[in-house]
Amino acid sequence: MSDDRSAVRRLESMEDLVSLCARRGFIFPSSEIYGGINGFWDYGPLGVELKNNLKSWWWQRIVRSREDVEGVDSAIIAHPRTWDASGHTEHFSDPMVDCRACKKRFRADQLGDAGKCSSREGSSEHDFTEPRSFNLMLTTRIGASEDAAATAYLRPETCQPIFNDFKRVREAARQKIPFGIAQIGKAFRNEINPRNFTFRSREFEQAEMEYFCHPSEREKWFEHWRDERLRFHHDIGLDADRLRTRAHGENELAHYCKAAVDVEFHFPFGWQEIEGIHDRGDWDLSRHAEYSGKDLAITDPDTKERFVPMVIETSVGVDRTCLAILVNGYAEEELEGGESRTVLRIHPALAPVKAAVLPLSKKLAEPARALAARLRSRLNVFYDDAGNIGRRYRRQDEAGTPYCVTYDFDSETDGQVTLRDRDSMTQERIPIDDVAARLAAAVDWPT
């Protein structure tokens, strides 16, 4: 079939994606056998591969391909003073209201989505309390002591430990300004109203990079990182008409922030932020210097000027980006002969399974398995000999597998297999000996 986009239906309702993700083991409710736990999700065999591929690509792009960015992996629990310095203890809150009738809680700034009240007599309007501030940090306790001093927080963002580590990393890695520190890791927010699948969760992953520069270069680096990060989202395959940047207006900016741009993706529930690029000035380092009593200023080795570096931050949600990739790739297509298929058109470098090896008949299992074993040493490969070949192709389309390698009776004599392309569904015969190299090249990410 030709790639006739007129016969293609894009994702309209999140329900279809949620159901595919659960059915195929991408993402499903955490603790499902207990009825789930609101705001927490588990990634299954396909989901963890997708997520790992995305993280590896980001790490390659941000850390490994650059001389001026170092990676870290900090503890999830930081010294509680960290969050006093960053302002989270005092200010990291959302306005919350309760409905006195149905007892549900809502974010006061999102009441448009509150729906109808199910518990009031004679009215379907909610009976809201006045908004009050609700701190989003999740607390825990350290050690055996029950007193307040033992309270600690699960980090609400991954960047603050980077500031704590700034001096150590700069010295250990012998970096000079400008340079960056990056990390990928879990963050936790006690969101009042988790929703839209993984979009707003209480536990999620962030991939963040803090770039430290001289005050005279902050605009240059802000623009550099804004453009770089947008390029990344295009490169991973998000469609141009579903991506845009949105600069924050003066009244939206945090008081320490000079400029901020969101990268937004068009989800079925509207345009939403997947990444933020922020000019945070010297706020973080100055505050941590003040609260820790450690001098975090640096001296320019050439001019001997002493200054606190300015920080440009790039902060992307790994789960939100995975969700964008799944939404972007989902398509239902009408095929010739009245058949249809669901296909995940995701970038081959992100696809959980790179190729499925499918013998035409179970009688060919032995050589087909041997081929799969050979490919597996380099790529995530799936072997399947159950059911008719059309159905096996459909299962791979739905999992986003970019290639199927079909081993048939001729393969025994001509040493060739059929390579089927997920998106175009075209089939090509190639030598078995070429399969590994062809696949490896096709599923690599662009530099």
Ligand code: ATP
């Ligand atoms: P929002 O306004 O949507 O709550 P935010 O502006 O608070 O997001 P940041 O603090 O800038 O978000 O965090 C950076 C990135 O972390 C976001 O762009 C998003 O991708 C991700 N993120 C933030 N909160 C959540 C969440 N509750 N669930 C999943 N991802 C999140």
